[in-house]
Amino acid sequence: MFKKRFLASILSVALILGVLAGCVGKETSKSSGKSSSDEVQISVWLTPQWKGVLNASEDGADYDSFFKHAAERFAAEYKDHKVKVNVEVVASDQRDELINVNLNGGTPPDIFFESVFAMGDYAHRGALVPLNDIVDEDAKADIAQNFWDNVTFGDDIYFYPFSHNPGTLVYNADMLRDAGLEKYIGEENEIKTWTLAEYENILYGLKKDLPKNKYSNAFPMALFALNNQGDTWNLAYLRMFGNKFFDEKGNIIVGDKNGAKAANWLKKIYDDGLTNPGAESVSSNDANAMFQNQQLGVSFTNSILFNNAKADMESGKAPKFDMRLANIPSESGDPLTFTYVTGAAIFDTKDETRIKVSKDFVKFISSDPELVKASKNGVPVRSSVVEEFKGENPLFAAYTANDQFMFNFTGNVPGYNQLRQVLYPELQALYTGEKTADKAVKDYQSKGNKIIEDAKADSVIYSK
């Protein structure tokens, strides 16, 4: 009897304490708004970009270090209001769920720092405010026009460009050496261009001649289709045989014979064991970690991933090896490359004070001479910063030289985020053999064009 009463009492106390713990003490955690008459709180959300304020080797460097540092400085220097900036890092695959629910609930974050391609749909949906009024002539002179074009939807600028991350391949030069493929290795600070035939030689060479005693569980190339993460490389592979992906009206045309040929090539290298197995259930994150653990000879990277991988090697988190860059090859011999422009966007919270403070904060982080130096973690969009750090990072010159091979992977079409959701299931079907290459690209084309058509109808930019 005593036991039962004791148990009941414990449960009751746990229940009451739990409820109290859940109800109280969270006032300070409100993400945004005005907590007192003169303090303005704004929220900044970002997906993982670079670690540290200026670089990943700083003590306690984390993904939010830069924004927390900038927020402290902004709060100290800002004259118009007492400001508190709340910074939250959200995982890339949680981004859209969080934004959409908060948008529907009327509480979007004030600022989101992210790659433009992932956020462009929110401009089309009318969820972002234009930033034309905070872009001055100095910024226009320092940042090349192609970056402004990238962040302009219709007539308005919706993102303040900060840095860009060119996407390339990355290869383990030690593996190529060990497989007797030295002749294909580029210079340390070169983005090597291989022909498609050379690339195939590398893959077959790695499969055949990589010493098994040294690389016991390694594969020539990374291939992934678990989700939409890293799908820009998959889009690039689908262009390898000359397909342009979009026509001049912004419709997908990957279902033609060149698109099917590219999909067929992917299936062939997969079936020939030139890639990691189980591509349909491997994510780009997995592939990246496999490359860093020397399980892959060639993988995907962008400038931030490349720098993070180098930092991991330096800190001992990952084994050290000779890591170099290469372009995605194509049948024509002209390589393929692309870039992600990253920057801050401001959501329309309907609160003029917060929008004003948010704009001032975005201008602050995007133009303060000290803070913009952090853009060297990717490739700076400001020519002044490139000039300052080109000695420190010789790859900046290589990236600039590579600009000529760049393609616009989004085609600036509305509904791009939804397009991403229909690509990887088709690739999964391709790799599992559920669909032929021809059917996979044709199905993607028809589903994608329907999405674009619907998104155009809903776009505030298109309906202007």
Added chain:
Amino acid sequence: MFGNKNKKEKLDIITNSIVLFFAILSLFPLYWLLTSSFKNSADVVKMPPDWFPKTFTMSNYVDVFNNQPALLWAYNSIVVALVATIALIIVSSLAAYAFSKLKFKGKNIIFIIFISSLMIPKEVMIVPLFRIIQNFDMVNTLSGMIWPNVATAFGVFLLKGFFDSIPDSLREAAKIDGASEFKIFYKIYLPLVKPGIGALFILNFVQVWNDYLWQLIVGQDATSKTLMVGIATLMQDLNPNFAYKMAGATVAAVPMLLIFIFFQKYFTKGITIGADK
């Protein structure tokens, strides 16, 4: 040795061997997760693999708890799952008793409406539910994660079945002896549906513990994240150390395993009750 057995014993040995094989097969991923979390990253990807860690390290667990507030996430998860489950059991048992034993107008229709709500996926209700939570100023609080999980039809449906299986004569006898309705519920019927409550406890605890989407949306700041959301974020981290991620996944899985181990008696009893009617 095998030849000396009779036909039934031989069949038993074969059947048990097959069951054992599948049991090992099912447990292997868990074993691999656990042992890999004590390896260093290079040993996780090694081929042929080490079936047992040759170098045993705790550093991955140290990193999981040092690099992020994993203890706070665990505390949040435990509070949310425990409080939501206890509250659900109280609410559901009262409602189930009423539907099973009391007579009131529209009882069947209300019960059908209740059960119909089981057909609505939670995802459909996410946005309206979020707006309600916002209006109650419960975003970024544990309450916001707890209360929407308290009034669910599943608990009522499950426990009503248990109450139905207990004869009404008990209630009538207690009434004659002068017991109040609550006393009949609390003193007579509730102890008899203990297996059902045990099963509901496990099912709901697991469901709330794993309720990723709702907890992600309500717990938006770092201090109100739960273990599931925090560990999922950790999995997104571009960390090349596979063993570190394995340690994170183990931290998320172990409480569930413990719950199953300690409550499995109630669970199996709960889900098989009535099968021998």
